Amino acid sequence: MALKRGSLYPLHRQAGAQMVEFSGWELPVQFNSILEEHRAVRSTAGLFDVSHLGRIVVRGPGAFGLLQKAFTNDLTKARSGRAQYTLMCKEDGGILDDLVVYHRTEDEFLLALNAANTESDTAWIRRLASDYEVSIEDRTAETVMLALQGPESATLLARLAPPEVTGLPRFGCREEAILGKPVWFSRTGYTGEDGFELVADAEVGETAWRAILGFGVKSCGLGARDTLRLEAALALYGNELDPRTHPHEAGLEWVVALGKGDFIGREALLKDQERSPQRRLVCFRMLERAVPRSGYSILVEGREVGRVTSGNYSPVLRYDIGMGYVPAELSAPDTELDIHIRDKFVRAKVVARPFYKRTA
Amino acid sequence: MSKLSEYRYAKTHEWVRIDDGAAVVGISAHAAEQLGDVVFVEMTAVGAHLKQFDRLGVVESVKAVSDLYSPISGVVTDTNGGLLDRPELVNLSPLDEGWMVKLAPDDLAELENLLTSQKYEETFGEGH
Incomplete structure (x- = not known):
């Protein structure tokens, strides 16, 4: 099957970017x-093209009820003009996707979904939608999504967008026109830094991309996006999250609002709340030089106790870090682990989550 | 830096040049660029004997893990300790400061099994 390409693909090729699937x-x-690219985001700012994220608009008088039923977080806490991180679970509590929902107007929501799950998520939501008065529209192909991330993001964006945008609180969102065309702005991101995300029709998106790079901002790729989210210990669907993983194992019980009323997976997640999980996602750092990678075994006293879900060299901490699932009794900070890396067992220890936290 | 004509390349992108009787080994500029930022190089210990094209070590970049193969048979006599603190030398200076190991070569005739700089460039250079 042919790979999909975003509207900005030709620009990236021209810029000499290395492409991956x-x-x-x-x-x-x-x-x-x-x-x-990673260090630019931590010290100043960087610009990402994240147009591969699925963008689905759900609107209509039944939109709020549908999404309150489909997602685990409580949408009453995200009024119009607010975005919210949430999960979509199966009846058995397994995670189907993690996503951001943007509450645009009373009865209109934008969902930003993981690329790999966009099709199945949309089908899942459409099945649920038969009981609700809503329309569901996939806007992924016609729009682009950019992420401007880093401590200087607000100052830089002020050259393009009005103060209503740069003054947005964390997880605030609103529409403003730039160059006479509507752009959906939010103060969100996936890097552990301050930053903004923009959704716009392809043409305006391209103009914004060029304009922001024109301010001297570095364009950043998927590689830096992954190392940045790893330092911030943000889960990546497919690595830390999958249909067999429950929110409390991943440390995401804060996204599950059991008190909000009925939603899919609630009964299973209520039971989860009554007992602590058998395994937990932990952050660990290597005590000797070696790079842990997804799939490597985690051992204690020669016995495999889990697998690495993500790992890499931390460009800011300048040592090797990773995340993985281990039995709950081995999840306390300072617990010593061994990571099986090629023909060696390399020492590591559990550390507090996240690895990196911005100071401001 | 030595003249390019003195370098011989394996198809697996390692180079070797003979310097005062020692075989100095590293990876090509093309390979370094493809790997991206190198963050760790693991090399076979001094004293090990390797046959031509045996596994010599591993290069880790942010993006990927990649095996290194010895372009020539011999005993490892030295490893580039500078790469422990500055693995980025592999990107900054792949053909010189980014060298990885030195071997006492068994048989220089093995160089004939390798590609010349020109042939390597034709095969793997820009536009290929």
Whole structure:
């Protein structure tokens, strides 16, 4: 099957980006250097093309009820103009996807979904929608989505967008026109830094991309996006999350609002709340030089106790870090683990989550 | 830096040049660029004997893990300790400061099994 390409693909090729396949898309993994792109986001700012994220608009008088039923978080806490991180679970409590829902107007919501799950998520929501008065529209192909991330994001965006945008609180969102065309802005991201995300029709999106790069901002690829979210210990669907994983194992019980009324998976998740999970997602750091990677075994006293879900060299901490699932009794900070890396067992220890937290 | 004509390349992208009787080994500029930022190089210990094209070590970049193969048979006599603190030398100077190991070569005739710089460039250079 041919890989999908976003509207900005030709620009990325022109810029000399290295492309990779990710979730059925051909995407820039790096423009120049993952380490430099990563450090730019931590120290100043960087710009990502995240147009591969699924963008689904749900609107109509039944939209609120449908999404309150489909997702685990409580939408009453995200009034119009607010975005919310949430989960979509199966009846048995397994995670189908993690996503951000943007509450645009009274009865209109935008969903930003993982690329690999967009089709199955949409089908799942459509099945549920038969009981609700809503329309569901996939806007992924016609729009682009950009993420401007880093401590200087607000200052930089002020050159393009009005103060109503740059003054948005964390997880605030609103529509504003730039160049006479509507753009959906939110103060959100996936890097552990301050930052904004923009959704716009392809043409305006391209103009915004060019304009922001024109301010001297570095374009960043999927490689830096992955190392940044790893330092911030943000889960990646397919690595830390999958249909066999329950929210409390991943440390995401804070996204499950058991008190909000009925929703899919509630009964199973209520039972989860009554007993602590058998396994937990932990952050660990290597005590010797070696890079842990997804799939490597985690051992204690020679016995396999789990698998690495994500791992890499941390460009900011300058040591090797990873995440993985281990039995709950081995999840306390300072617990010593061994990671099986090729022909060696390399020492590691559990550390507090996240690895990196911005100071401001 | 030595003249390019002195380098011989394996198809697996390692180079070797003979310097004062020692075989110095590293990876090509093309390979370094493809790997991206190198963050760790694991090399076979000094004293090990390797046959031509045996596994010599591993290069880890942010993006990927990649095996290294010895372009020539011999005993490992030295490893580039500078790469422990500065693995980025592999990207900055792949043909010189980013060298990885030195071997006492068994048989220089093995160089004939390798590609010349020109042939390597034709096969793997820009536009291929």
